[in-house]
Amino acid sequence: MIDDDAAQRVNRHARWFNKLAQRDPKLHAQLMAKGRRLVRERHASSTLAVEGGIALESTGGDDVFDDLVLETLVREGRPALMVQHDAIQFSGTQVDVEARSILDELQAAAPTIEPWLPQIGRIDVANYAGNLPFLGTGWLVAPGIVVTNRHVAELMAKAGGEGFVFKPGRFGERLVATVDYRREHAVPESAVAAIRRVLWIEPDEKKADIAFLEVGAANGQTEGRHLILADQDAQDGDAVVVIGYPARAPAYIIPDQSWMDRVFGGTYDIKRIAPGLMGPKSRGWATHDCSTLGGNSGAVVMNMGSGHAVALHFAGLYRVENYAVPASEIRRYLHRAPWREVRPSGSACPQPTSPAPRSASEAPSPSPGGSPPAGSGVRKLSLTIPLQIDVCVGPVDFLEARGAIGAPGAPSSSDADQAARSLERMLGEVPGVHAVRAGALVAHGRLASTGLIVSAHPARILPIEAVAPRSFQGFEVVVEPASVLDQRGRAPGTMAVEAAASSIAYNDADRRGEAFRFKWLNEDMTVTLHVGPERSWTQLAAFLAGTRERLVSSIYEFHAAHIAGAVGGKLDEGIDLKLVAARQTRNPASGKIAAGDFDRSKTFADWELRHPDNFENIYVPTGGRGLVANSYHIKVSVRDEQDVWLSSGNWKRASQPLIADADLNDPRATSRAGNREWHVSLSNRKLADLFRNHILEDLRVCRDELGGTLEAVEDPVMVDVPAVLEEAMVLEAAAQRVFEPLEIGLRRVRVKPLLTPDRQGKVFTEAVLALIESAEEQLVFQNQYISFAGVTSGNLKVLVDAITRKSRVLDDCRIILRSGGDGFLDDMRALQLNGLDVERCVRRLANTHTKGIVVDGHRVLIGSHNWSSDGVTLNRDASLIFDDREVAAYFLEVFEADWQRANALKFEVLQPEAAPRLAEGDEPPPGFVRMSLAEYLER
Numbered sequence: 001m002i003d004d005d006a007a008q009r010v011n012r013h014a015r016w017f018n019k020l021a022q023r024d025p026k027l028h029a030q031l032m033a034k035g036r037r038l039v040r041e042r043h044a045s046s047t048l049a050v051e052g053g054i055a056l057e058s059t060g061g062d063d064v065f066d067d068l069v070l071e072t073l074v075r076e077g078r079p080a081l082m083v084q085h086d087a088i089q090f091s092g093t094q095v096d097v098e099a100r101s102i103l104d105e106l107q108a109a110a111p112t113i114e115p116w117l118p119q120i121g122r123i124d125v126a127n128y129a130g131n132l133p134f135l136g137t138g139w140l141v142a143p144g145i146v147v148t149n150r151h152v153a154e155l156m157a158k159a160g161g162e163g164f165v166f167k168p169g170r171f172g173e174r175l176v177a178t179v180d181y182r183r184e185h186a187v188p189e190s191a192v193a194a195i196r197r198v199l200w201i202e203p204d205e206k207k208a209d210i211a212f213l214e215v216g217a218a219n220g221q222t223e224g225r226h227l228i229l230a231d232q233d234a235q236d237g238d239a240v241v242v243i244g245y246p247a248r249a250p251a252y253i254i255p256d257q258s259w260m261d262r263v264f265g266g267t268y269d270i271k272r273i274a275p276g277l278m279g280p281k282s283r284g285w286a287t288h289d290c291s292t293l294g295g296n297s298g299a300v301v302m303n304m305g306s307g308h309a310v311a312l313h314f315a316g317l318y319r320v321e322n323y324a325v326p327a328s329e330i331r332r333y334l335h336r337a338p339w340r341e342v343r344p345s346g347s348a349c350p351q352p353t354s355p356a357p358r359s360a361s362e363a364p365s366p367s368p369g370g371s372p373p374a375g376s377g378v379r380k381l382s383l384t385i386p387l388q389i390d391v392c393v394g395p396v397d398f399l400e401a402r403g404a405i406g407a408p409g410a411p412s413s414s415d416a417d418q419a420a421r422s423l424e425r426m427l428g429e430v431p432g433v434h435a436v437r438a439g440a441l442v443a444h445g446r447l448a449s450t451g452l453i454v455s456a457h458p459a460r461i462l463p464i465e466a467v468a469p470r471s472f473q474g475f476e477v478v479v480e481p482a483s484v485l486d487q488r489g490r491a492p493g494t495m496a497v498e499a500a501a502s503s504i505a506y507n508d509a510d511r512r513g514e515a516f517r518f519k520w521l522n523e524d525m526t527v528t529l530h531v532g533p534e535r536s537w538t539q540l541a542a543f544l545a546g547t548r549e550r551l552v553s554s555i556y557e558f559h560a561a562h563i564a565g566a567v568g569g570k571l572d573e574g575i576d577l578k579l580v581a582a583r584q585t586r587n588p589a590s591g592k593i594a595a596g597d598f599d600r601s602k603t604f605a606d607w608e609l610r611h612p613d614n615f616e617n618i619y620v621p622t623g624g625r626g627l628v629a630n631s632y633h634i635k636v637s638v639r640d641e642q643d644v645w646l647s648s649g650n651w652k653r654a655s656q657p658l659i660a661d662a663d664l665n666d667p668r669a670t671s672r673a674g675n676r677e678w679h680v681s682l683s684n685r686k687l688a689d690l691f692r693n694h695i696l697e698d699l700r701v702c703r704d705e706l707g708g709t710l711e712a713v714e715d716p717v718m719v720d721v722p723a724v725l726e727e728a729m730v731l732e733a734a735a736q737r738v739f740e741p742l743e744i745g746l747r748r749v750r751v752k753p754l755l756t757p758d759r760q761g762k763v764f765t766e767a768v769l770a771l772i773e774s775a776e777e778q779l780v781f782q783n784q785y786i787s788f789a790g791v792t793s794g795n796l797k798v799l800v801d802a803i804t805r806k807s808r809v810l811d812d813c814r815i816i817l818r819s820g821g822d823g824f825l826d827d828m829r830a831l832q833l834n835g836l837d838v839e840r841c842v843r844r845l846a847n848t849h850t851k852g853i854v855v856d857g858h859r860v861l862i863g864s865h866n867w868s869s870d871g872v873t874l875n876r877d878a879s880l881i882f883d884d885r886e887v888a889a890y891f892l893e894v895f896e897a898d899w900q901r902a903n904a905l906k907f908e909v910l911q912p913e914a915a916p917r918l919a920e921g922d923e924p925p926p927g928f929v930r931m932s933l934a935e936y937l938e939r
Contacts, residue, residue, distance in 0.1 A: 078291045079103065080246060080264050080274040084184050086117045088273055105239055106275045109304040113241060113273070116307055118191065119227050120271070120300055121181035121218075122245045123148060125156060127169030129488060129717075129918050134269065136297040137244035138179055138213060139309070140226035142334060146179055146195075146213040148298030149314045150202050151623070153211035157198040158489060163339075164198040165428075167489040168457075170920060173431045181218055183245060185270045193218035199339035205503055205624015208325045209314040210333060227300060227309045229334075233326040234286060234303060234310035238278040242290040242313055242322075244299025246272055250589060263291055275304070283705070286311045286326045315625075416833070419473040420452050430467060432460025434486040437789065439829030441478060445906040446839065447832055451476040455486045455826075458915040481915035483823040484719050484936065488918065504874050505625050506757050507701055515693045518763050520883075522750045525684035529890045530741035532649055533674035533847075534664065537656040539741060541566060543637070543645045543681055550576040553637040554695045554876070556864070557650035558585045561598040562658050568603070571611050579617035580699050582632035586619065588932065596653050618702045620876070627702055628757060629874035635864045636878045638692040642685040646878060648850045648864050649677035655849065664738070671735035675849035676782075676898060678862050678891060680880065682749075690753055691878065698876070717933040718919035737897060742890045750883040756865065761873035765795040768853070768861060768872075771881055772802040775855045778812040779803070780895050783851045785817055787868035788834070789826035795872045804835045815841050816895070816902050818848040825907055843902035851879070852891060860888040 079102075082089045088110050090103065106113075120139040123146075125132060136152035156177050157164045169175035181191040199212040234240060248268040249260065264272070276290030278301075288301055292313060301311035301324050311324035416438030424436035435455040440447035452472055456464045458481040465479045530539045544551070544566045551570065558564070558581055571577055587593065587601050607615045620632035635647045649655030654674045663669035754764045772779065781803065791797050807813040817824075828838050836842075853861040863879020865871055882888065916936070924930040 078263075078274065078276050078289060080272045080291045081106075082185050082265070082267070083117055083243075083271040083273055084187055086184075087114055102239075102275045105304060106241065106273075109239075109241075109307075112307040113243075113302060113304065116227055116302070117243065117271070117273075118181050119225060120243050121146070121179040121191070121193070122183040122269075122271070122295075123152060123156075123195075123213075123298070124178050124180050124183075124192075125169075126176040126178075127173045128156075128175060129168065129170050134183075134245065134247075134295070136295060137299040137313075139243075139298075139300045140215075141212075141229065141309070141330065142226055143224040144214060144216075145199065145226075145334075146215050147312060147330060148211050148213065149209045149312070150205070150211045151209060151314070152298050153198055153201045153213070157201065159201070159203070164201060166198070168432075168434055168487070170918065173457075173460075179213075179215055179218070183269070183271055185267055191218040200333075202333075206505070208312075208329050208333070209625075210312060210325055210330065212333070212339065227302075228307075229327045229331055230303060230306065230308040230310045233328050234278040234301070236278055236280045238310070239304040240276060240278055240288055240290065240310060241302050241304060242274045242276070242288065242292055242296060242299050243302060244272065244292070244296040244313065245269060246274075246291075246293035247295030249293050260293070264293070268293070269295065278310070282323065285314075286324045288313075288322050288324060290322060292316050292322050415473075416450050416452070416475060419475050423452055423454070423469075423472050423477070427454065427464075427468060430464060432457040432464050434482040434489070437826065437829070438475070438833060439826070440832050441476060442825070442907045442909050445908065447829065447907060449476070450833070451478060453477075453826075453829070454479045455482040456480065457482055457487060458912040458917050461912040478909075480909050481912050483826060484916050484918065484933065485823050486826075488717065488933070503624055504627065504629055504757060505701075505706055506627055506874075507697070507705075508759060510701075511694070511697060511758070515689065516697075517690075518753055518755070518758070518767075520750060520752045521684070521686055522748060523684055523686060524746055525682050525687075525749050525751075526746050527680060527682045527744040527749060527887065528741050529744070529887060530679050530681075531739050531850075531891075531894050532655060532677035532679065533657050533659070534667075534670035534735075534738045535741055536647075536649055536674065536677055536679065537562070537658060538664070539679060539681065540645065540647075540651075540656055543639060543643070544570060546643070547575050547639050549640055550578075551637060551639055552578045552692050552695050554580045554632070554634045554698065554878075555637075555651050556582045556584055556631065556633045556635060557652045558600070559594070559597045559650075559652040560656055561596055563651045563656060564598040564603055568607065571607055571615055574614065576614040577607075577611075577616075578696065578699055579615075580632070580695055580702070581617060581619055583619050583622065584631075590932075596658075616699070618699050620698065620702050621706045625706065627698060627706060628876045629870045631870065631875040632698075633864055633866065633871065634755075634876045634878045636691050636695065638688050638695065642688045643681065643683050644688050644691055645679070645681045646691075646863065646880060647677060647679040648852070648862070649675065649679065667735040667738050670738055671847070675847050676845065678850040678852050678894070680862055687751070687753060694755060718930055719916055719933050719936045720919045720924040720928040720930055721916045721936060722914045723927055723929050735897065735901065739894055739897075742886075744886060749887070752881045752883075754863065754865075754879045754881065756872060756877050757874045761795045764865060764872055764877075764879065765798060767881060768799060768879075769802055771853060771855055771859060771861060772799070772806060774859065775806050775810060775813075777810065777856050778854075779806050779810055779856075780812070780814045780816075780854045780892065780899075781852075782816040782848060782895055782898065783818075783867050784849055785824070785867065786815075786827055786831065787823070787866075787871075788830040789823055791830065791869060794869055796867060796869045799867070799872060800831070800834060800836075804831075807836055807841050813841055814843070814895075814899060816843055816845050816848055816898055818844065818846065825909070828905070828907070839905055842905055843899060844905065845898055845902040848898070852895075854888050854892045854895060857892050858885050858888050859883050860891050862891065 088106070090107060120137065122134050123136050123138050124134045132155075135155045136148055138146040138148035138152075141147040156175060157166050166175045166177065177195040179193045179195060181193070182189055193215045196214045196216060199214050201211040202208055246264055246268060274290040274292065276288050279287035279289060281287065286301070288311070290301075292299070293316075296313055296316075299313040300309050301313055302308065303310050308327075309330075310327050312330055313322060313324045316322040420436045420438040424433075427433045427436065433454060433456055437453050437455065438450060439453050441449055441451040441453070443449075452475045454464060454468055454477060456479050461479055461481065468479055469477055471477055528539065530536070540563070544563075547570050551567075558579075567577065585600060587599060593599050604617055608617075620627050622628055622630050622632070635649060635651075637645045639645070647655075655677055657674035659670055659673050663673075752767060754767055756764045758764075786800065788796065788800055791800070803813070803815075828842070831842075832838050851861075851863055851865050851867075860882050861879055862882070863877060865877040865879050866875075871877060919930055
């Protein structure tokens with residue numbers, strides 16, 4: 001028999017197969033026969049003898065199929081046929097023999113289904129900031145209204161003002177979104193409708209994954225025709241089809257690429273129809289077993305008999321079941337029409353038809369009657385109050401700048417913020433404008449008077465300078481290259497690669513009682529303090545080597561081959577390993593494994609094959625239905641019964657560098673080897689139990705409750721970075737000394753464990769706020785960044801405000817941040833506007849990756865928490881606060897050494913030609929290097 005953990009991995013397949021006996025007896029009988037044949041073949045080969053399995057209920061226990069057999073059966077019998085000229089193509093498609101029965105049923109239903117095929121289309125995008133030609137599927141649910149998924153619509157639009165606005169396109173140009181109701185294989189004709197606006201995106205990610213788009217009429221389309229919603233929701237066992245545009249999935253989502261190519265004929269991104277059966281409700285949603293891939297998001301689930309829409313597909317659990325929003329829920333949205341409750345956001349002024357002049361003297365004279373001449377760039381806004389007043393606002397110098405905020409007679413920060421919002425509305429339709437912010441202008445390398453900064457795409461600087469005013473409402477206006485995050489359309493205060501979730505599926509309610517409680521401990525323990533790069537790997541290697549029975553690890557990035565070698569060696573010795581990892585641990589989307597890294601997909605599969613009973617790993621889902629918002633950023637391992645390793649450093653070469661023995665005591669060599677990291681390993685049963693309990697609960701929830709993955713089209717966002725800028729990132733003053741580990745023998749230590757996203761970040765925020773406010777003489781802070789641009793509320797604002805207050809009253813308040821970084825200047829401007837004297841308090845150190853605070857030389861925070869809105873709220877991170885002079889003194893000494901070699905702030909606005917930008921084309925332009933957005937943000 002297999003153990004409980006292994007059984008979990010096959011239970012899903014077994015449940016699906018057992019239910020099939022009632023839902024599709026003919027297919028079940030065919031697959032059962034094939035399963036018996038596979039078992040006989042496996043036993044005959046003797047190379048993969050069945051060591052355990054699950055008895056299928058429908059066979060009375062006579063047939064025991066293991067995981068590999070079950071997976072083989074689950075994937076059979078569900079073809080995906082092409083659609084051409086609005087007709088299902090039954091010929092020329094390779095299908096399993098077991099699929100014949102459902103194909104016969106589909107062929108009989110074709111006359112009912114085919115008339116509705118022209119109402120289902122592919123959501124295409126032009127000028128998209130990524131590299132995608134389309135985002136998903138949508139279908140006409142009412143006259144002029146297309147329904148799709150929230151996670152599809154969010155790729156192209158965001159909330160803005162009182163409605164939704166399209167995100168900026170490539171080079172800051174207007175994003176063009178359409179629905180093509182054809183996009184059929186080898187069919188040149190198209191039926192394209194413009195997406196006029198996004199009507200509604202459901203904001204609550206715990207509710208339906210649904211969005212509505214207003215569209216125009218397509219060529220050749222009957223006006224007003226749309227799919228009919230079923231009067232009643234589909235029942236378990238109903239025959240259905242999914243109609244959409246499946247896109248090729250990468251190997252880390254569909255490991256069996258040959259099976260995928262066989263089912264989908266190696267041809268993707270075209271209209272297909274996949275038959276199957278409805279299943280029972282799961283996690284509150286309708287389910288079905290049709291074959292789907294990324295690109296099917298937003299597809300219609302249609303009843304074969306009636307041709308009516310019974311659900312909106314949104315996610316799939318590979319080879320087991322797919323999830324959909326039932327028709328009754330869609331009908332409730334249509335009846336309520338939430339888009340009528342809001343007005344679409346956008347500028348009241350049209351986009352200029354030609355570059356506007358820079359001053360009033362250059363502007364053409366108004367035409368007779370007071371109306372501005374066509375093409376003048378002058379904007380006209382009519383207000384009825386009840387008199388009609390025509391206000392003409394042209395691109396002229398409105399007022400001269402009145403000086404820095406805080407100077408006598410100067411405007412307030414609220415004046416600056418209000419002016420920025422007004423200017424952003426005025427320039428909102430200008431191609432290439434990403435944002436307008438209030439902030440200090442750069443003069444001679446310093447932050448000077450407050451002005452308005454127009455964040456523009458690097459390729460559009462000159463045209464935008466031609467239409468933007470030199471001053472606006474008393475503030476000087478400058479146009480600067482947009483950060484990559486601005487180009488991507490980031491939410492305020494986030495370094496997220498994707499849009500941040502406002503709520504998540506983290507199960508706080510299940511984590512109650514002593515086993516999960518965060519409290520101060522005053523316990524006997526041994527502690528080893530150490531820092532990187534000099535002693536990162538030597539100490540981690542010793543920690544891993546000391547594992548006797550089991551290791552429970554949670555990690556953001558696990559890439560380094562030398563660490564994989566150490567872990568694999570322990571597995572070969574027989575230890576049990578539970579590995580909970582972020583999606584950033586997966587192989588890169590490009591498939592290229594960097595030198596010194598290991599192939600995660602191949603290695604983990606090998607470990608699972610060779611150690612089926614003592615290795616399990618899971619990738620943590622993110623977003624509104626995920627465990628965390630966008631990053632499972634924790635770095636914690638629990639060894640055996642009472643040993644804990646906690647760090648700011650990932651399991652990658654930059655954080656755990658291999659340093660030659662001859663260089664280990666050379667500070668110049670070690671400081672060049674990798675990142676500054678703070679680590680701690682300790683031995684205490686209560687702390688070990690707490691972290692282990694949380695990590696194992698993360699694994700259980702992700703494995704058993706959050707298995708569904710959104711089937712949006714894969715979006716490998718790449719960035720082109722000037723080579724000179726990338727080279728400059730590694731230049732820094734060398735360290736003057738090597739810090740040896742400090743080993744504290746068994747004694748009483750006072751410590752408090754912290755995790756996010758527990759209590760939506762309040763566990764972390766309340767404890768760190770108390771730590772900051774306890775400072776009486778000194779507060780020093782070292783972190784990768786403080787992502788504060790645009791932040792006006794939330795946990796991050798609370799913490800930054802606390803540091804700002806302390807900076808005004810303490811003689812010693814110092815901050816070290818990583819050099820440069822995307823949006824660094826924007827963040828420093830925001831901190832300055834918030835009241836922090838950044839020139840006095842902040843220095844930069846290129847290789848800083850630690851996340852620590854030392855207060856009064858007595859208390860210290862060590863951990864993995866980045867200071868971003870999600871980092872202190874909805875991401876998974878772990879930290880410890882030590883109330884212990886010896887521990888604090890060690891890290892304070894490290895901080896002081898780093899402060900001495902850190903650089904004072906000197907600001908420089910990048911020239912447009914030297915600014916990073918979202919990648920375009922197959923190769924980077926000359927003088928640029930290409931990397932993923934995640935690599936760029938973490939470099």
